Amino acid sequence: MAGDASLSSSEFPDPGHDHDACRDQAIDRAERLCAGQGARLTPQRREVLELLLAAHQALGAYEIMEGIDWGGRKPAPVVVYRALDFLMELGLVHRLASVNAYVACGHAGEAHGARFLICTDCRTVAEVTSPGIADALVGEAERRGFAVGQLTIEISGVCPHCRGAADG
Amino acid sequence: MAGDASLSSSEFPDPGHDHDACRDQAIDRAERLCAGQGARLTPQRREVLELLLAAHQALGAYEIMEGIDWGGRKPAPVVVYRALDFLMELGLVHRLASVNAYVACGHAGEAHGARFLICTDCRTVAEVTSPGIADALVGEAERRGFAVGQLTIEISGVCPHCRGAADG
DNA sequence: CATATAATGTAATATCATAACAATTCAAGA
DNA sequence: TCTTGAATTGTTATGATATTACATTATATG
Ligand SMILES: [Zn+2]
Ligand SMILES: [Zn+2]
Ligand SMILES: [Zn+2]
Ligand SMILES: [Zn+2]
Numbered sequence: 001m002a003g004d005a006s007l008s009s010s011e012f013p014d015p016g017h018d019h020d021a022c023r024d025q026a027i028d029r030a031e032r033l034c035a036g037q038g039a040r041l042t043p044q045r046r047e048v049l050e051l052l053l054a055a056h057q058a059l060g061a062y063e064i065m066e067g068i069d070w071g072g073r074k075p076a077p078v079v080v081y082r083a084l085d086f087l088m089e090l091g092l093v094h095r096l097a098s099v100n101a102y103v104a105c106g107h108a109g110e111a112h113g114a115r116f117l118i119c120t121d122c123r124t125v126a127e128v129t130s131p132g133i134a135d136a137l138v139g140e141a142e143r144r145g146f147a148v149g150q151l152t153i154e155i156s157g158v159c160p161h162c163r164g165a166a167d168g
Numbered sequence: 169m170a171g172d173a174s175l176s177s178s179e180f181p182d183p184g185h186d187h188d189a190c191r192d193q194a195i196d197r198a199e200r201l202c203a204g205q206g207a208r209l210t211p212q213r214r215e216v217l218e219l220l221l222a223a224h225q226a227l228g229a230y231e232i233m234e235g236i237d238w239g240g241r242k243p244a245p246v247v248v249y250r251a252l253d254f255l256m257e258l259g260l261v262h263r264l265a266s267v268n269a270y271v272a273c274g275h276a277g278e279a280h281g282a283r284f285l286i287c288t289d290c291r292t293v294a295e296v297t298s299p300g301i302a303d304a305l306v307g308e309a310e311r312r313g314f315a316v317g318q319l320t321i322e323i324s325g326v327c328p329h330c331r332g333a334a335d336g
Numbered sequence: 337c338a339t340a341t342a343a344t345g346t347a348a349t350a351t352c353a354t355a356a357c358a359a360t361t362c363a364a365g366a
Numbered sequence: 367t368c369t370t371g372a373a374t375t376g377t378t379a380t381g382a383t384a385t386t387a388c389a390t391t392a393t394a395t396g
Contacts, residue, residue: 078344100383146327
């Protein structure tokens with residue numbers, strides 16, 4: 001494996017972390033995941049994923065368009081949306097409903113009833129898993145007779161780096 | 169007070185409940201709340217609120233437009249959005265990010281770190297408060313150094329009535 | 337090569353939301 | 367009552383996000 005400690009993209013990434021290793025590791029995982037499912041991580045899809053990974057941020061679909069350059073041209077919206085659909089299908093990307101944006105998954109493949117901490121300042125997103133809370137939510141809903149489908153848990157606020165204080 | 173038991177709009181409303189009393193009670197509360205804050209619940213704003221209350225569902229802004237008839241005319245989008253902004257400001261209406269829709273608040277005025285159970289079948293929305301879970305989420309985020317702003321907790325699934333089975 | 341499936345290209349359109357500015361209504365104070 | 371400023375509404379246009387439809391090209395398989 002390339003870089004082992006120092007990445008752990010699950011929390012807020014340290015601005016000084018080894019970004020290339022971080023991205024390469026994620027792409028590597030994505031390729032294995034696709035191979036395992038007979039899905040094709042084509043150049044288009046891969047570029048969208050890399051862009052999201054490099055950003056460590058939530059990006060709007062049209063921002064992704066702007067961030068891509070294929071031989072001097074920008075892809076059409078539908079091209080980006082198709083790539084995003086594919087990546088979301090495989091769990092490599094999540095959509096953040098509260099900000100109409102998309103973010104690369106920090107735990108691709110692994111099961112995760114995840115929630116997201118979204119910095120309104122730098123737009124960095126931390127994907128946090130804690131089965132306890134998710135289970136509590138699901139359990140309570142089911143006690144009410146509600147058959148749970150999808151969870152959307154998004155918390156907006158200001159991340160440690162933007163606050164200036166790291167530890168609490 | 170008009171109807172006291174039988175409503176409790178906080179959970180999934182029983183299809184057989186006294187709807188008029190339910191709506192009247194909510195409008196009544198809204199009027200007191202506005203009066204208390206020097207805000208004006210004008211006919212436009214009131215009609216949007218009534219429509220949402222009558223629906224017991226999440227409605228898109230353009231659905232609200234269609235549902236309103238002012239002397240044979242539909243309001244322009246911006247009119248509806250202005251009414252919604254006003255109502256959200258006062259906490260009488262919430263926006264559901266995961267479905268791009270708006271729903272009347274079941275606990276107007278009261279403090280509430282609420283979450284929403286959204287039926288994908290009939291689109292009925294239950295607004296559930298449980299400070300315990302909200303506090304757990306906020307607490308965990310803050311332990312990570314994240315300054316929490318807004319919570320978005322939305323659970324999609326199938327409500328008891330649409331499942332056919334009420335109790336579990 | 338022939339064929340079927342998957343992926344992409346291209347254009348148009350649908351859906352959700354806001355901006356800009358004019359006109360009107362409303363609540364007070366002179 | 368008249369004036370005046372603030373809030374609300376009317377109207378039009380535009381921005382932002384997302385999907386549909388259909389033609390074309392690439393890829394894998396027999
Ligand atoms: Zn994830
Ligand atoms: Zn930040
Ligand atoms: Zn509420
Ligand atoms: Zn239902």
